[in-house]
Amino acid sequence: MTSKMLATNEHAEAKAEGELVATGLVSGYHQSPILSGIDLRVRRGEVLCVLGANGAGKSTLARTLVGLLPLRQGEIVLDGEAVGHLPVGDRVVRGLSLVPEGRALFPSLRVADNLRLGAFSRNRAQLAAAVDDVLDLFPALRPRLRQLAGTLSGGEQQMLAIGRALVARPNYLVLDEPSLGLAPIIVDRILGKVRELADSAMGIVLIEQNASLALSISDFAVVMERGVKVVEGPAKDIATDDAVVRAYFGGVGRSETATHSPKTRIRESGERNQ
Amino acid sequence: MLSDFLQFTTSGLTTGAIYGLLALGWVLVMRVSGLLYFIQGEFVVIGVFVIVVLQEHGWATWIGGLAAIATCVVLALAVDGLVMRRLRHPTPMSEVLVLLGLALLFGLALQNIAGPNARLMRGFLPTKPIEFFGAFVTPHQILAVAVGAVTTLLVWVAITKTSFGQAMQACADNVEGALLVGIKPMRLRTLGFVGAACIGGVAAIVIGPLAAVEPLGGLLLGIKGFIAAVVAKWTFLGAVAAGVLIGLLENYGAGYISSVYKDVISLGLLVVVLLVQGAVAGDSSMGMRIRLRLAAR
Amino acid sequence: MSGDSRSQAGPILSLRSLSKGFGGLKVFSDVSFDIEAGTVVGLIGPNGAGKSTLIGCVSGFLRPDSGSVKFEGSTITGIAPHTLCRAGVTRTFQHAYLLSHLSVLENVLVGCHVRARCGQVRALWRSRAVAAEEAALAASAMEALNSVGCAHLAHQKAGSLTAGQQRLVSVARALSSMPRVLLLDEPAAGLNESETTRLADALRSLRETGLTLLVIEHDIRLINAISDHLVVLADGGVIMEGEPAAVCAEPTVIKAYLGGLHAQ
Numbered sequence: 149m150t151s152k153m154l155a156t157n158e159h160a161e162a163k164a165e166g167e168l169v170a171t172g173l174v175s176g177y178h179q180s181p182i183l184s185g186i187d188l189r190v191r192r193g194e195v196l197c198v199l200g201a202n203g204a205g206k207s208t209l210a211r212t213l214v215g216l217l218p219l220r221q222g223e224i225v226l227d228g229e230a231v232g233h234l235p236v237g238d239r240v241v242r243g244l245s246l247v248p249e250g251r252a253l254f255p256s257l258r259v260a261d262n263l264r265l266g267a268f269s270r271n272r273a274q275l276a277a278a279v280d281d282v283l284d285l286f287p288a289l290r291p292r293l294r295q296l297a298g299t300l301s302g303g304e305q306q307m308l309a310i311g312r313a314l315v316a317r318p319n320y321l322v323l324d325e326p327s328l329g330l331a332p333i334i335v336d337r338i339l340g341k342v343r344e345l346a347d348s349a350m351g352i353v354l355i356e357q358n359a360s361l362a363l364s365i366s367d368f369a370v371v372m373e374r375g376v377k378v379v380e381g382p383a384k385d386i387a388t389d390d391a392v393v394r395a396y397f398g399g400v401g402r403s404e405t406a407t408h409s410p411k412t413r414i415r416e417s418g419e420r421n422q
Numbered sequence: 423m424l425s426d427f428l429q430f431t432t433s434g435l436t437t438g439a440i441y442g443l444l445a446l447g448w449v450l451v452m453r454v455s456g457l458l459y460f461i462q463g464e465f466v467v468i469g470v471f472v473i474v475v476l477q478e479h480g481w482a483t484w485i486g487g488l489a490a491i492a493t494c495v496v497l498a499l500a501v502d503g504l505v506m507r508r509l510r511h512p513t514p515m516s517e518v519l520v521l522l523g524l525a526l527l528f529g530l531a532l533q534n535i536a537g538p539n540a541r542l543m544r545g546f547l548p549t550k551p552i553e554f555f556g557a558f559v560t561p562h563q564i565l566a567v568a569v570g571a572v573t574t575l576l577v578w579v580a581i582t583k584t585s586f587g588q589a590m591q592a593c594a595d596n597v598e599g600a601l602l603v604g605i606k607p608m609r610l611r612t613l614g615f616v617g618a619a620c621i622g623g624v625a626a627i628v629i630g631p632l633a634a635v636e637p638l639g640g641l642l643l644g645i646k647g648f649i650a651a652v653v654a655k656w657t658f659l660g661a662v663a664a665g666v667l668i669g670l671l672e673n674y675g676a677g678y679i680s681s682v683y684k685d686v687i688s689l690g691l692l693v694v695v696l697l698v699q700g701a702v703a704g705d706s707s708m709g710m711r712i713r714l715r716l717a718a719r
Numbered sequence: 720m721s722g723d724s725r726s727q728a729g730p731i732l733s734l735r736s737l738s739k740g741f742g743g744l745k746v747f748s749d750v751s752f753d754i755e756a757g758t759v760v761g762l763i764g765p766n767g768a769g770k771s772t773l774i775g776c777v778s779g780f781l782r783p784d785s786g787s788v789k790f791e792g793s794t795i796t797g798i799a800p801h802t803l804c805r806a807g808v809t810r811t812f813q814h815a816y817l818l819s820h821l822s823v824l825e826n827v828l829v830g831c832h833v834r835a836r837c838g839q840v841r842a843l844w845r846s847r848a849v850a851a852e853e854a855a856l857a858a859s860a861m862e863a864l865n866s867v868g869c870a871h872l873a874h875q876k877a878g879s880l881t882a883g884q885q886r887l888v889s890v891a892r893a894l895s896s897m898p899r900v901l902l903l904d905e906p907a908a909g910l911n912e913s914e915t916t917r918l919a920d921a922l923r924s925l926r927e928t929g930l931t932l933l934v935i936e937h938d939i940r941l942i943n944a945i946s947d948h949l950v951v952l953a954d955g956g957v958i959m960e961g962e963p964a965a966v967c968a969e970p971t972v973i974k975a976y977l978g979g980l981h982a983q
Contacts, residue, residue, distance in 0.1 A: 177879075201911055202883040216598065240604035249882055249909075252599035254592050265592055268585065269604025288767055299741070302813045302905070303766025303937075312603065328908050329813065331765045331937055333978030357883070357911040358938075396913075 166192035168213075168244070168320045168351055172222035175212040176375075181220065182208040184375040190368075192319060192351040195342060197362040197383060199355075200372035200396065206355045207249050209372070210324045213353070214246040215239050226320065241269050243319030247326060251309040255298025259289060262297050262308055266315030274317065282311035285341055286334075302329040310338065320351040327358055339365050359396075363387040371396050425556025430677040431670065436563040436632065438669025439570030440466075443625040444647025445654070445661035446577055447618035452656055453590055454607075454614030460521040461501060463644025464528040465494040465622025470635045471532060473626065474541045483546040491623030497528075498619035502612065525641050533637035540639075543630025566628040573624060574662045577617075581658060586613060642685065649692040652699070729792060731756035731931050732777070732808075732900055737786035739772055746772050747955045750786070754900075754948075759922065759932040761946035761963070763939075765976050768952045770935045771813065774902045777933075778810040779803045790900070805833050807899035811892075811906065815885035819878025823869065823888050826877050827860040830892035856895075863891040866925070868917045883909030887918070894925070901925075903934045907941050919944045939977065943967070951976065 169189045176182035182205045190196040198206050211217045213224060215236040224232040231239050254262050263282060267275045283290045286307040292300065297308060306329050313321060323342070327335040335358075343365045346352050356362035363369055366383040371392070379392050386392055444462055451459040472493050473486035481489075501524060509516065547565060551558040581587035592600040593607050600607060629635065647661075650668055654660030668688050675687045730753035738748040746769035754760050762770050775781035777788050779800040787796045790808055800810075809830075817826045835852060864870045867887045872880060877888065890906050906922075907915045915938060922932060922945050936942045942949065942963065949966040951959045953975045959966055966972055 199911070202881045202909065202914060207881065214602065216601065235606070236601040237604040237606045240602065246602055248598065248602065250598070252596050252602055254595040254599055256595050257588075257591060261588065265588060265603050265605075267603075268589065268592075288765075301767045301769075301771065307766070316603070325909060329766070329905055329937065331763075331976050332939055333976055334766060335937075336978040357909060357914075359912055 166227050166319065166349070166351070168227075168353075169225045170213060170222065171225075173209070173212055173219065173224070174221035175217045175219055176208065177217075182375050183212060185222065186372070186375065186377055188213075188353070188370065190320065190351045190353055192349045193346055194368065195346045195352045195354055195366040195383075197354045197356060197366035197369045198372060199359050199362065199369060203374075204372040205375040206372055207324055208375070210246055210248065210322045210353070210355055213322055214244060216246075216248075237269060240316065240318075243270070244322070245313040245316050245318035245320070246322045247310050247313045247324060249324040249328070251305050253297045253305055253309055253312070255296065257297060258294050259297055259300070259308060260293040262312055263315055266312035270316040270318070275315065278315045278317055282314050285314075285337065286311055303331060303334065306330055307334065314345075318350065320353070321345065322353040322355070324355045325357060326354070327356060327361070335361070359393075360387065426677065428555055428557035430673045432557060432559045432563060433677075434670035434673035435666065436566045436669070437673060438666030439567045440625055440629050440643075440665075441646045441650055441669050442570050442662035442665030443573060443621055444644060445650035445665040446574065446647075446658065447621045448644075448647045448651040449654075449656050449658050449661045450577070450614050450621070451618045452651065453594060454611045455506075457506065458518050458521060458648065459618060460518070460525040460641065460644055460648070461497075461528065462618060462622060462647055463640035463642065464525050465497070465619055465640075466625045466629060466643055467635050467637060467640035468497065468528065468532060469494055469623045469626025470543055470630045471536050471541060471637070473630055474543050475536070477544050483544065487623070487627045490626050491620055494619035494623040494626075495616055498615040499612070502615050522641075525644065529638040529640050536637060538637060540634035540636045542634040545631040547631075560632075562628070562631045566632060569624060569628050570662070573621060574659070577621075577658060580617075586610070590614070645692075646688055649688055649695070652692065653695050655699070730754055731791055732933070733789040734773075734777065735787050735789070737773065737776055737788065738784045739769065739776055739781065740784055745955060747952065750952070750957055752950050752957060752960055754931060754933060756931050757926065757929050758947040759926050759934060759945050761942040761949045762933060762935045762952060763937070763942060763949060763976060764952035768954070770952055771904055773952065774810055774904055774933070774935065778808060778902055780810075801833075804896055804898070807897075808902070809893045809896050809898035809900070810902035811886075811889050811904055813904050813908070815882070815889040817877040817880075817885050817888060817892075819876065821877055822874050823864065823877050823880070824857070824860055824873040826888060827863055827892045827895050828856060830863075830895035831856040831860055833896045859897075860891075860895050863894040864888070866894065866921045867891045868914070868921070881909070883914065886910075887914075890918075898930070900931045900933070903932065903936075905935055905937065907936055907938045915941050939967070 167189060171187050172185045173183045173188075174181050174185055186205075186209065188196070188209070198209065200206055208217065212219060215234065219232045222232065223230055226239065226242055226244055229242070231242065231244070254265065257265070263279050264275065267278065271278060288304060289307055289311065292304065297305065300308065306326070310323070310326055326338055330338070339361060342352055342354060346367075354362055354366060363383045363386060369381065369383045369386045370377050371379040371386070373396070379386060379396065444466070447462040447465070448459050451457055451462070469490035472490040473483065476486035476489055477483060505520060505524065506517070509520065545562055547561040549560060549562075551560045581590065589600065589605045589610055592603070592605060593610060597607060646668060647665065650664035651661045653664040668691065671687050671691070672684050676684045732754040734753070735751050737750040739746050750773065762773070764770055772781060776783040779795070779798050779802070782797050787794050789795065790803075790806070795803060795806075795808070818829070835856065861870060861873060864873055867890050869884060869887050869891060872884060872888070877885065880888065886906060886909060890903065893901060907918055910918060919941050922934070926932060926945075934942070934945070946963050949960060949963045950957055951966060951972050958975070959969055959972055967977060
């Protein structure tokens with residue numbers, strides 16, 4: 149199979165640089181396949197953003213990568229190792245983490261325990277330091293450590309879900325709509341942290357509805373529609389390609405600032421390299 | 423008067439300790455797999471028979487005890503691996519029917535192998551009863567209560583202090599979240615079954631010298647544990663307390679009213695509790711049913 | 720509910736000194752503001768400030784510890800949500816709470832149920848009046864779905880929709896009860912830019928029909944596009960309210976909520 153050849157031929161290169169390669173993914177629910185053969189590649193130190201309308205299959209892609217959905221066809225290679233048929237737990241141990249759209253928290257456990265469980269199978273030695281980092285990123289969680297996770301507000305739960313994945317200090321992190329329900333100031337902080345994590349050699353797959361914001365911190369981007377890729381390329385190119393933006397996001401590209409409200413123009417022209 | 427009451431109380435506590443152990447097994451299995459473990463009582467009966475048979479062939483009781491526990495563990499793993507995990511479209515109803523059926527099957531098979539008579543284990547502690555205030559208590563009875571207490575403590579520590587316990591709680595809350603942090607629900611499930619089997623074997627060791635056990639008696643024993651678990655809404659410590667309560671009620675009933683009513687009392691309690699509670703598998707906030715919709719790994 | 724004073728001059732919804740806490744935790748206290756009929760008010764603020772809790776107090780799902788809520792001049796504090804729904808105050812939730820085994824259209828029809836005139840006994844008979852009413856309600860349910868751009872999903876099973884689509888359907892369901900005041904809890908979460916624009920258009924045209932809206936949202940573009948008035952809830956109370964442009968330029972609001980990139 150081609151995917152196996154890919155793995156062995158590029159094995160040495162992949163292992164040295166560290167990348168997550170998915171080829172020809174087919175998966176879905178019940179009979180209908182949602183993903184119809186999609187390829188993806190993200191290197192450590194890179195942010196790949198996955199965009200597309202509701203129903204395009206972005207969440208299905210995220211769940212397939214981590215193993216919550218079985219792979220019907222195709223392969224996933226993590227740092228040179230084929231993991232497409234491994235259970236979720238084995239992929240987590242190898243450094244792949246997902247923050248799912250539904251958050252998947254433990255509502256009857258305390259915030260502190262939710263965070264601690266993030267290191268259940270990985271990074272136990274550095275647990276305290278990792279938790280501290282998360283609390284620095286989300287100070288709103290600090291006074292709530294002994295609160296039951298189910299009693300947090302929506303945005304606080306989102307912060308906790310992201311924090312829990314970060315505690316494992318993964319090598320590859322898939323974020324499914326991390327900005328959902330979060331105040332703009334927190335979104336800025338998260339996206340800033342995402343860039344920071346990527347710069348410290350984490351490979352990040354960022355699924356976001358807010359295309360302009362996501363593109364501004366990403367290196368590469370992929371646009372999905374009905375389970376396949378329709379556009380891909382460097383994030384900067386996609387962000388400034390009016391045809392693409394108009395077709396898939398319905399918004400406006402960077403070049404056309406006249407029709408924007410002042411705030412959005414400033415938001416988009418703010419360079420990400422802060 | 424007082425001596426009667428004390429006598430019934432000691433018997434009640436002893437019986438209650440056994441029921442408490444059974445209830446522990448039920449709650450443990452429910453928490454890791456969502457199953458109603460009707461074969462919990464079979465472990466006790468089969469365990470007793472294993473020890474008795476070995477005793478009859480001259481083996482020491484402690485070897486019999488270990489063999490009993492080992493037999494129960496093998497049985498539990500076989501039931502899970504060969505039967506429960508292989509059910510094609512498991513529904514709560516079909517799972518109940520399968521486990522009930524297995525309980526009956528084990529009882530009948532045992533009856534076929536070892537004959538229909540009840541067996542009493544040979545005691546391993548001095549049999550001289552100790553008197554207090556006109557009532558008598560034997561060392562075996564004290565052992566039963568002590569073992570019950572110690573086992574409960576060990577299980578409680580395992581649930582609250584170890585990562586197994588946290589993982590179990592996480593699974594009950596949100597299976598997807600548990601998977602995403604690397605917990606393997608299937609492994610937890612296996613550990614839970616092994617634990618329940620060990621508890622069953624231990625219960626066999628302490629009940630053996632106290633009361634003769636029939637091959638078909640496992641189902642009723644198991645159901646007493648089930649009743650305790652339901653009354654306690656599937657909490658560990660509550661189930662043990664409920665088991666003790668049932669044991670006491672049975673013995674007071676048998677002592678003050680008539681021994682005929684022994685089982686009626688506990689089964690009647692189940693009916694009352696179900697009418698009041700309206701549910702068997704706990705309230706929704708505990709999220710008892712763990713349903714894994716992934717392809718089997 | 721005494722339906723007396725329907726004063727044209729007064730606000731349609733009026734909050735006075737509302738306070739709410741859970742256990743020992745005080746969420747907000749002494750919150751007061753008015754909402755004029757036919758306007759869109761945006762409720763923004765940091766996570767955990769109590770925006771959803773506030774909506775819960777206004778819509779009858781929660782009982783405030785103190786304070787009052789007045790709807791068209793009559794006090795509605797503590798009245799049950801279903802009664803309020805019948806009176807014209809409806810809310811949506813962050814979670815869509817759709818019935819996953821029913822179709823999308825059937826879910827929206829559930830919202831129409833408050834408007835059904837035919838009683839349950841008559842419905843058993845399935846008389847012509849019942850059939851006519853059901854057809855009318857189905858038509859208005861389709862209209863509601865159309866207005867949020869989900870008409871094409873009408874016959875799909877609700878459980879198969881994405882989270883963003885489910886939220887839109889829950890907005891349609893709320894609309895189908897023909898409310899006078901609609902409280903929306905983060906309707907645009909999970910929508911991309913084109914879908915958000917469509918939602919903004921839908922909400923704007925709803926305002927044209929006289930509907931009053933109170934919208935919790937974090938999408939600043941959406942809030943600015945549709946709101947006549949912004950209320951900022953933070954640190955246990957209202958820290959600012961006013962015109963969107965002014966509020967977003969306010970330094971305290973930027974510091975607490977908007978962050979640097981959104982500053983004017």
